[in-house]
Amino acid sequence: MGTQTILIAVSLSLATLLLIWLSLVMAAAESAVSRVTRSSLNNLILGLQTDNELSQFSRMKRIDKVHKVQSLIIDRHATTGSCAFFRVTSNIFTGVLVACLASLFDLPEWSDLVIGLVFAFIVAFVSVKIRPRVNGARKPLDIMLKHVKVVSFAVKLTPFARSSRSEMMAKSGRDSDLSDDEELEKLQIEQGRAMVDQLVEAGAFDPEISEMLDNVLTLSTTLTREIMVPRTDMICISDETTLSSALKLFSRSGFSRIPVIGDDVDDLKGVLYLKDVVRSIAFDPDSEGRVVAPLAREAVLVPESKPVDDLFHYMQKTRHHVAVVVDEYGGIAGMVTIEDAIEQIVGELEDEHDRIQHEQPQQVGEHEWKLPARTPIAELEELFEIDIDEDDVDTVYGLLTKLLGSVPIVGSSAVTRGLRLTAADAAGRRKKIATIIVEPASQYEAPEELAKEGARESA
Structure with missing residues:
Protein backbone atom coordinates (compact mmCIF):
# COMPACT_ATOMS: atom_id res chain seq x y z
CA MET A 1 0.00 0.00 0.00
CA GLY A 2 1.51 3.29 -1.12
CA THR A 3 1.88 6.50 0.85
CA GLN A 4 -0.93 8.18 -1.05
CA THR A 5 -3.27 5.30 -0.28
CA ILE A 6 -2.38 5.48 3.42
CA LEU A 7 -3.10 9.22 3.48
CA ILE A 8 -6.46 8.66 1.81
CA ALA A 9 -7.29 5.89 4.31
CA VAL A 10 -6.35 8.11 7.27
CA SER A 11 -8.39 11.02 5.88
CA LEU A 12 -11.43 8.80 5.33
CA SER A 13 -11.08 7.36 8.84
CA LEU A 14 -10.92 10.80 10.43
CA ALA A 15 -13.89 11.99 8.39
CA THR A 16 -15.82 8.86 9.41
CA LEU A 17 -15.09 9.45 13.10
CA LEU A 18 -16.18 13.07 12.75
CA LEU A 19 -19.46 12.01 11.16
CA ILE A 20 -20.05 9.42 13.88
CA TRP A 21 -19.50 12.08 16.53
CA LEU A 22 -21.85 14.45 14.70
CA SER A 23 -24.51 11.75 14.48
CA LEU A 24 -24.32 11.06 18.20
CA VAL A 25 -24.41 14.76 19.07
CA MET A 26 -27.42 15.38 16.83
CA ALA A 27 -29.22 12.39 18.34
CA ALA A 28 -28.63 13.68 21.88
CA ALA A 29 -29.69 17.22 20.95
CA GLU A 30 -32.77 15.94 19.12
CA SER A 31 -33.88 14.24 22.32
CA ALA A 32 -32.87 17.11 24.62
CA VAL A 33 -34.45 20.03 22.77
CA SER A 34 -37.98 18.76 23.46
CA ARG A 35 -37.29 18.51 27.21
CA VAL A 36 -35.58 21.80 28.02
CA THR A 37 -38.05 24.06 29.84
CA ARG A 38 -38.11 27.84 29.78
CA SER A 39 -38.19 28.01 33.58
CA SER A 40 -34.97 25.97 33.86
CA LEU A 41 -33.21 28.41 31.52
CA ASN A 42 -34.50 31.41 33.49
CA ASN A 43 -33.34 29.86 36.75
CA LEU A 44 -29.92 29.17 35.25
CA ILE A 45 -29.54 32.81 34.17
CA LEU A 46 -30.49 33.92 37.68
CA GLY A 47 -27.92 31.56 39.18
CA LEU A 48 -25.18 32.88 36.89
CA GLN A 49 -26.06 36.50 37.60
CA THR A 50 -25.81 35.94 41.36
CA ASP A 51 -22.71 33.71 41.34
CA ASN A 52 -19.98 35.85 42.87
CA GLU A 53 -17.29 33.25 42.14
CA LEU A 54 -17.53 33.83 38.38
CA SER A 55 -15.65 36.59 36.62
CA GLN A 56 -17.65 39.04 34.52
CA PHE A 57 -16.22 37.55 31.32
CA SER A 58 -17.13 33.98 32.30
CA ARG A 59 -20.58 35.05 33.46
CA MET A 60 -21.42 36.84 30.21
CA LYS A 61 -20.02 33.97 28.15
CA ARG A 62 -22.23 31.43 29.91
CA ILE A 63 -25.29 33.68 29.81
CA ASP A 64 -24.76 34.09 26.06
CA LYS A 65 -24.89 30.29 25.73
CA VAL A 66 -28.17 30.20 27.63
CA HIS A 67 -29.62 32.89 25.36
CA LYS A 68 -28.66 30.80 22.32
CA VAL A 69 -30.46 27.80 23.81
CA GLN A 70 -33.50 30.01 24.42
CA SER A 71 -33.50 30.99 20.75
CA LEU A 72 -33.36 27.32 19.77
CA ILE A 73 -36.39 26.28 21.82
CA ILE A 74 -38.54 29.10 20.42
CA ASP A 75 -39.22 26.77 17.49
CA ARG A 76 -38.61 23.28 18.86
CA HIS A 77 -39.95 21.60 15.73
CA ALA A 78 -37.46 23.37 13.48
CA THR A 79 -34.54 22.57 15.81
CA THR A 80 -35.59 18.93 16.12
CA GLY A 81 -35.98 18.67 12.35
CA SER A 82 -32.52 20.14 11.77
CA CYS A 83 -30.93 17.70 14.24
CA ALA A 84 -32.76 14.76 12.67
CA PHE A 85 -31.69 15.85 9.16
CA PHE A 86 -28.01 16.03 10.11
CA ARG A 87 -28.20 12.79 12.07
CA VAL A 88 -29.60 10.89 9.09
CA THR A 89 -27.23 12.61 6.66
CA SER A 90 -24.25 11.77 8.88
CA ASN A 91 -25.32 8.12 9.02
CA ILE A 92 -25.58 7.95 5.23
CA PHE A 93 -22.20 9.55 4.60
CA THR A 94 -20.65 7.36 7.29
CA GLY A 95 -21.72 4.28 5.30
CA VAL A 96 -20.42 5.85 2.09
CA LEU A 97 -17.02 6.69 3.60
CA VAL A 98 -16.66 3.23 5.13
CA ALA A 99 -17.50 1.66 1.77
CA CYS A 100 -14.83 3.88 0.12
CA LEU A 101 -12.38 2.90 2.84
CA ALA A 102 -13.09 -0.80 2.27
CA SER A 103 -12.50 -0.38 -1.47
CA LEU A 104 -8.88 0.53 -0.76
CA PHE A 105 -8.21 -3.07 0.29
CA ASP A 106 -9.15 -4.57 -3.08
CA LEU A 107 -12.24 -6.32 -1.76
CA PRO A 108 -15.14 -7.30 -4.02
CA GLU A 109 -17.49 -4.44 -4.82
CA TRP A 110 -20.48 -6.15 -3.24
CA SER A 111 -18.56 -6.59 0.02
CA ASP A 112 -17.69 -2.85 0.03
CA LEU A 113 -21.40 -2.02 -0.19
CA VAL A 114 -22.33 -4.54 2.49
CA ILE A 115 -19.66 -3.24 4.89
CA GLY A 116 -20.82 0.36 4.33
CA LEU A 117 -24.49 -0.52 4.87
CA VAL A 118 -23.81 -2.59 8.00
CA PHE A 119 -21.59 0.11 9.51
CA ALA A 120 -24.17 2.83 8.74
CA PHE A 121 -26.90 0.70 10.32
CA ILE A 122 -24.82 0.17 13.47
CA VAL A 123 -24.12 3.89 13.83
CA ALA A 124 -27.80 4.71 13.26
CA PHE A 125 -28.85 2.13 15.87
CA VAL A 126 -26.39 3.45 18.43
CA SER A 127 -27.34 7.09 17.79
CA VAL A 128 -31.04 6.36 18.27
CA LYS A 129 -31.23 3.66 20.94
CA ILE A 130 -28.18 3.85 23.17
CA ARG A 131 -26.48 6.53 25.30
CA PRO A 132 -27.08 9.76 23.36
CA ARG A 133 -30.84 9.51 23.65
CA VAL A 134 -30.63 8.51 27.30
CA ASN A 135 -28.37 11.45 28.14
CA GLY A 136 -30.60 13.80 26.18
CA ALA A 137 -33.57 12.69 28.28
CA ARG A 138 -31.80 12.75 31.65
CA LYS A 139 -29.70 15.89 31.25
CA PRO A 140 -31.35 17.91 28.48
CA LEU A 141 -30.08 21.29 29.65
CA ASP A 142 -26.47 20.12 29.98
CA ILE A 143 -26.58 18.56 26.51
CA MET A 144 -27.96 21.70 24.89
CA LEU A 145 -25.45 23.99 26.59
CA LYS A 146 -22.55 21.71 25.65
CA HIS A 147 -23.46 21.47 21.97
CA VAL A 148 -25.33 24.75 21.43
CA LYS A 149 -22.85 26.02 18.82
CA VAL A 150 -23.09 22.86 16.72
CA VAL A 151 -26.87 22.76 16.95
CA SER A 152 -27.18 26.48 16.11
CA PHE A 153 -24.97 25.97 13.07
CA ALA A 154 -27.10 23.00 11.97
CA VAL A 155 -30.28 25.08 12.31
CA LYS A 156 -28.77 27.87 10.19
CA LEU A 157 -27.86 25.38 7.43
CA THR A 158 -31.38 23.94 7.32
CA PRO A 159 -33.80 26.88 6.91
CA PHE A 160 -36.23 24.54 5.16
CA ALA A 161 -36.94 22.91 8.55
CA ARG A 162 -38.93 26.00 9.55
CA SER A 163 -41.27 25.77 6.57
CA SER A 164 -43.04 22.73 8.01
CA ARG A 165 -43.61 24.30 11.42
CA SER A 166 -47.22 25.35 10.87
CA GLU A 167 -48.17 21.98 9.37
CA MET A 168 -46.59 20.04 12.22
CA MET A 169 -48.23 22.23 14.86
CA ALA A 170 -51.62 21.78 13.16
CA LYS A 171 -51.25 18.01 13.13
CA SER A 172 -50.02 17.71 16.71
CA GLY A 173 -52.13 20.50 18.18
CA ARG A 174 -49.16 21.64 20.27
CA ASP A 175 -47.55 24.96 21.02
CA SER A 176 -44.02 24.98 19.60
CA ASP A 177 -42.57 26.79 22.59
CA LEU A 178 -43.63 24.13 25.10
CA SER A 179 -41.41 21.23 26.10
CA ASP A 180 -42.76 17.69 26.48
CA ASP A 181 -43.03 18.15 30.24
CA GLU A 182 -44.78 21.52 29.86
CA GLU A 183 -47.16 20.09 27.26
CA LEU A 184 -48.03 17.19 29.59
CA GLU A 185 -48.55 19.59 32.48
CA LYS A 186 -50.81 21.76 30.33
CA LEU A 187 -52.91 18.73 29.38
CA GLN A 188 -53.19 17.60 33.00
CA ILE A 189 -54.30 21.08 34.09
CA GLU A 190 -56.99 21.17 31.42
CA GLN A 191 -58.22 17.73 32.47
CA GLY A 192 -58.20 18.73 36.13
CA ARG A 193 -60.14 21.92 35.44
CA ALA A 194 -62.75 20.00 33.47
CA MET A 195 -63.10 17.51 36.34
CA VAL A 196 -63.54 20.33 38.88
CA ASP A 197 -66.23 21.92 36.70
CA GLN A 198 -68.09 18.61 36.53
CA LEU A 199 -67.94 18.15 40.31
CA VAL A 200 -69.19 21.71 40.89
CA GLU A 201 -72.08 21.22 38.51
CA ALA A 202 -72.93 17.98 40.30
CA GLY A 203 -73.02 19.85 43.64
CA ALA A 204 -70.15 17.88 45.16
CA PHE A 205 -68.37 21.01 46.44
CA ASP A 206 -69.31 24.39 47.82
CA PRO A 207 -68.66 27.30 45.45
CA GLU A 208 -65.83 28.54 47.69
CA ILE A 209 -64.07 25.17 47.61
CA SER A 210 -64.47 24.85 43.87
CA GLU A 211 -62.98 28.32 43.44
CA MET A 212 -59.99 27.31 45.55
CA LEU A 213 -59.49 24.15 43.48
CA ASP A 214 -59.66 26.18 40.31
CA ASN A 215 -57.08 28.59 41.76
CA VAL A 216 -54.76 25.68 42.50
CA LEU A 217 -54.91 24.62 38.87
CA THR A 218 -53.96 28.11 37.70
CA LEU A 219 -50.85 28.37 39.90
CA SER A 220 -48.64 26.87 37.22
CA THR A 221 -49.73 29.47 34.67
CA THR A 222 -49.45 32.44 37.06
CA LEU A 223 -46.00 34.06 37.18
CA GLY A 347 -57.97 34.79 48.63
CA GLU A 348 -57.01 37.90 50.60
CA LEU A 349 -55.61 37.21 54.08
CA GLU A 350 -56.30 39.68 56.87
CA ASP A 351 -55.90 39.61 60.63
CA GLU A 352 -57.42 41.51 63.54
CA HIS A 353 -54.91 44.33 63.12
CA ASP A 354 -55.82 45.07 59.50
CA ARG A 355 -58.01 48.13 59.09
CA ILE A 356 -60.67 48.67 56.49
CA GLN A 357 -60.11 51.64 54.23
CA HIS A 358 -62.77 54.33 54.29
CA GLU A 359 -64.62 54.71 51.01
CA GLN A 360 -65.44 58.40 51.38
CA PRO A 361 -63.53 61.44 52.73
CA GLN A 362 -64.34 62.25 56.35
CA GLN A 363 -64.07 65.64 58.00
CA VAL A 364 -62.48 65.15 61.43
CA GLY A 365 -61.84 68.80 62.32
CA GLU A 366 -62.72 72.30 61.28
CA HIS A 367 -60.08 72.28 58.53
CA GLU A 368 -58.91 68.69 58.80
CA TRP A 369 -59.95 65.84 56.50
CA LYS A 370 -59.26 62.11 56.51
CA LEU A 371 -59.04 61.01 52.88
CA PRO A 372 -58.75 57.51 51.39
CA ALA A 373 -55.31 57.01 49.87
CA ARG A 374 -56.80 56.70 46.39
CA THR A 375 -58.74 59.97 46.57
CA PRO A 376 -58.23 61.89 43.31
CA ILE A 377 -56.23 65.10 43.57
CA ALA A 378 -59.10 66.94 41.92
CA GLU A 379 -61.29 66.15 44.94
CA LEU A 380 -58.56 67.39 47.29
CA GLU A 381 -58.38 70.65 45.33
CA GLU A 382 -62.14 71.02 45.60
CA LEU A 383 -62.20 70.41 49.37
CA PHE A 384 -59.53 73.03 50.13
CA GLU A 385 -60.22 75.32 47.15
CA ILE A 386 -56.63 75.31 45.91
CA ASP A 387 -54.81 74.42 42.70
CA ILE A 388 -52.13 71.76 43.26
CA ASP A 389 -51.17 71.41 39.57
CA GLU A 390 -49.53 67.94 39.61
CA ASP A 391 -49.78 66.26 36.22
CA ASP A 392 -47.68 63.14 36.89
CA VAL A 393 -49.73 61.85 39.86
CA ASP A 394 -53.48 61.34 40.16
CA THR A 395 -54.16 60.46 43.81
CA VAL A 396 -53.41 61.82 47.27
CA TYR A 397 -51.23 58.75 47.91
CA GLY A 398 -49.26 59.42 44.73
CA LEU A 399 -48.82 63.06 45.72
CA LEU A 400 -47.44 62.11 49.15
CA THR A 401 -45.12 59.53 47.59
CA LYS A 402 -43.78 62.12 45.15
CA LEU A 403 -43.18 64.66 47.92
CA LEU A 404 -41.36 62.14 50.09
CA GLY A 405 -39.38 60.55 47.29
CA SER A 406 -40.02 57.13 48.83
CA VAL A 407 -42.84 54.80 49.85
CA PRO A 408 -44.88 56.37 52.69
CA ILE A 409 -45.32 54.57 55.99
CA VAL A 410 -47.54 55.42 58.93
CA GLY A 411 -46.48 58.81 60.29
CA SER A 412 -44.73 60.05 57.15
CA SER A 413 -45.72 63.61 56.28
CA ALA A 414 -44.93 66.34 53.80
CA VAL A 415 -46.16 69.83 52.98
CA THR A 416 -47.23 71.28 49.64
CA ARG A 417 -49.32 74.33 48.68
CA GLY A 418 -49.82 75.13 52.37
CA LEU A 419 -51.29 71.70 53.14
CA ARG A 420 -49.73 69.08 55.36
CA LEU A 421 -50.30 65.45 54.25
CA THR A 422 -49.75 62.75 56.88
CA ALA A 423 -50.05 58.99 56.37
CA ALA A 424 -52.53 58.00 59.10
CA ASP A 425 -52.88 54.22 59.00
CA ALA A 426 -52.30 51.14 56.86
CA ALA A 427 -54.67 48.42 55.69
CA GLY A 428 -54.29 44.88 54.48
CA ARG A 429 -51.52 42.36 54.93
CA ARG A 430 -49.17 44.40 52.77
CA LYS A 431 -49.58 47.38 55.12
CA LYS A 432 -50.36 49.82 52.34
CA ILE A 433 -51.34 53.29 53.44
CA ALA A 434 -55.14 53.39 53.68
CA THR A 435 -55.93 56.93 54.80
CA ILE A 436 -54.14 60.27 54.70
CA ILE A 437 -54.80 63.21 57.00
CA VAL A 438 -54.82 66.55 55.17
CA GLU A 439 -54.78 69.80 57.13
CA PRO A 440 -53.43 73.34 56.71
CA ALA A 441 -49.76 73.59 57.56
CA SER A 442 -48.80 75.76 60.53
CA GLN A 443 -47.68 79.23 59.52
CA TYR A 444 -44.51 78.69 61.53
CA GLU A 445 -43.46 75.60 59.59
CA ALA A 446 -41.19 75.78 56.59
CA PRO A 447 -42.68 73.55 53.89
CA GLU A 448 -39.30 72.53 52.47
CA GLU A 449 -37.99 71.39 55.85
CA LEU A 450 -41.17 69.45 56.60
CA ALA A 451 -40.99 67.64 53.29
CA LYS A 452 -37.40 66.65 53.96
CA GLU A 453 -38.32 65.52 57.47
CA GLY A 454 -41.08 63.30 56.15
CA ALA A 455 -38.76 61.79 53.58
CA ARG A 456 -36.19 60.97 56.26
CA GLU A 457 -38.83 59.32 58.43
CA SER A 458 -39.96 56.96 55.67
CA ALA A 459 -36.45 56.11 54.47
Missing part, protein backbone atom coordinates in the same frame (compact mmCIF):
# COMPACT_ATOMS: atom_id res chain seq x y z
CA THR A 224 -44.27 35.56 40.19
CA ARG A 225 -44.34 39.04 38.62
CA GLU A 226 -48.15 38.97 38.82
CA ILE A 227 -48.29 38.55 42.62
CA MET A 228 -45.16 40.38 43.80
CA VAL A 229 -44.94 43.76 45.47
CA PRO A 230 -43.31 45.98 42.80
CA ARG A 231 -40.07 47.77 43.67
CA THR A 232 -41.88 51.11 43.70
CA ASP A 233 -43.94 49.91 46.70
CA MET A 234 -41.06 48.27 48.59
CA ILE A 235 -40.09 49.56 52.03
CA CYS A 236 -36.28 49.40 52.21
CA ILE A 237 -33.68 50.37 54.78
CA SER A 238 -30.15 51.69 54.31
CA ASP A 239 -27.26 49.49 55.43
CA GLU A 240 -25.98 52.43 57.50
CA THR A 241 -29.18 52.78 59.54
CA THR A 242 -28.85 52.18 63.28
CA LEU A 243 -30.65 49.35 65.05
CA SER A 244 -32.79 51.77 67.05
CA SER A 245 -33.98 53.49 63.86
CA ALA A 246 -34.59 50.11 62.27
CA LEU A 247 -36.75 49.06 65.21
CA LYS A 248 -38.85 52.19 64.79
CA LEU A 249 -39.23 51.48 61.07
CA PHE A 250 -40.38 47.93 61.81
CA SER A 251 -42.94 49.26 64.27
CA ARG A 252 -44.29 51.97 61.97
CA SER A 253 -44.34 49.93 58.78
CA GLY A 254 -45.85 46.80 60.30
CA PHE A 255 -43.39 44.51 58.51
CA SER A 256 -41.13 41.93 60.14
CA ARG A 257 -38.68 41.62 57.22
CA ILE A 258 -37.24 44.58 55.30
CA PRO A 259 -34.63 44.56 52.49
CA VAL A 260 -31.30 46.22 53.28
CA ILE A 261 -29.87 48.28 50.41
CA GLY A 262 -26.76 50.34 49.69
CA ASP A 263 -26.75 53.19 47.19
CA ASP A 264 -30.06 52.18 45.59
CA VAL A 265 -32.61 49.38 45.47
CA ASP A 266 -30.50 47.36 43.01
CA ASP A 267 -27.61 47.44 45.49
CA LEU A 268 -29.18 44.75 47.66
CA LYS A 269 -27.23 43.83 50.80
CA GLY A 270 -29.65 41.34 52.32
CA VAL A 271 -32.86 41.16 54.35
CA LEU A 272 -33.19 42.43 57.92
CA TYR A 273 -35.39 40.43 60.31
CA LEU A 274 -37.24 42.06 63.20
CA LYS A 275 -36.43 39.18 65.53
CA ASP A 276 -32.69 39.63 64.88
CA VAL A 277 -32.88 43.33 65.80
CA VAL A 278 -34.94 42.67 68.92
CA ARG A 279 -32.61 39.88 70.03
CA SER A 280 -29.55 42.05 69.50
CA ILE A 281 -30.96 45.01 71.48
CA ALA A 282 -32.47 42.82 74.22
CA PHE A 283 -29.17 41.12 75.04
CA ASP A 284 -26.99 44.18 74.45
CA PRO A 285 -28.75 47.53 74.95
CA ASP A 286 -25.58 49.35 73.90
CA SER A 287 -25.98 47.94 70.38
CA GLU A 288 -28.79 50.38 69.52
CA GLY A 289 -26.28 52.69 67.88
CA ARG A 290 -24.77 50.00 65.65
CA VAL A 291 -25.63 49.74 61.96
CA VAL A 292 -27.91 47.04 60.58
CA ALA A 293 -25.55 45.74 57.87
CA PRO A 294 -23.97 42.92 59.99
CA LEU A 295 -27.43 41.59 60.92
CA ALA A 296 -28.71 41.42 57.33
CA ARG A 297 -29.34 37.86 56.19
CA GLU A 298 -28.61 36.70 52.66
CA ALA A 299 -31.57 37.44 50.41
CA VAL A 300 -33.33 34.66 48.52
CA LEU A 301 -33.56 35.61 44.83
CA VAL A 302 -36.20 34.29 42.44
CA PRO A 303 -36.84 35.19 38.77
CA GLU A 304 -39.99 37.12 37.97
CA SER A 305 -40.91 34.48 35.37
CA LYS A 306 -41.03 31.67 37.95
CA PRO A 307 -44.48 30.00 38.11
CA VAL A 308 -46.25 30.52 41.43
CA ASP A 309 -46.55 26.81 42.17
CA ASP A 310 -42.78 26.37 41.79
CA LEU A 311 -42.26 29.46 43.94
CA PHE A 312 -44.53 28.12 46.68
CA HIS A 313 -42.84 24.70 46.79
CA TYR A 314 -39.38 26.28 46.72
CA MET A 315 -40.12 28.65 49.61
CA GLN A 316 -41.79 25.86 51.53
CA LYS A 317 -38.84 23.54 51.02
CA THR A 318 -36.18 26.13 51.93
CA ARG A 319 -38.28 27.52 54.82
CA HIS A 320 -38.10 31.09 53.58
CA HIS A 321 -41.10 33.38 53.91
CA VAL A 322 -39.84 36.22 51.75
CA ALA A 323 -37.84 36.42 48.52
CA VAL A 324 -36.55 39.23 46.34
CA VAL A 325 -37.70 39.09 42.72
CA VAL A 326 -35.21 39.92 39.97
CA ASP A 327 -35.82 40.61 36.30
CA GLU A 328 -34.02 39.11 33.32
CA TYR A 329 -31.25 41.71 33.58
CA GLY A 330 -30.52 41.01 37.25
CA GLY A 331 -32.20 44.17 38.57
CA ILE A 332 -34.58 44.16 41.53
CA ALA A 333 -38.16 43.90 40.29
CA GLY A 334 -39.96 43.55 43.62
CA MET A 335 -40.59 41.32 46.63
CA VAL A 336 -42.78 38.30 47.20
CA THR A 337 -43.81 36.38 50.30
CA ILE A 338 -45.17 32.92 50.82
CA GLU A 339 -48.44 34.55 51.87
CA ASP A 340 -48.70 36.08 48.40
CA ALA A 341 -48.64 32.58 46.94
CA ILE A 342 -51.18 31.29 49.46
CA GLU A 343 -53.52 34.18 48.66
CA GLN A 344 -53.65 32.96 45.08
CA ILE A 345 -55.49 29.92 46.46
CA VAL A 346 -57.54 31.10 49.44
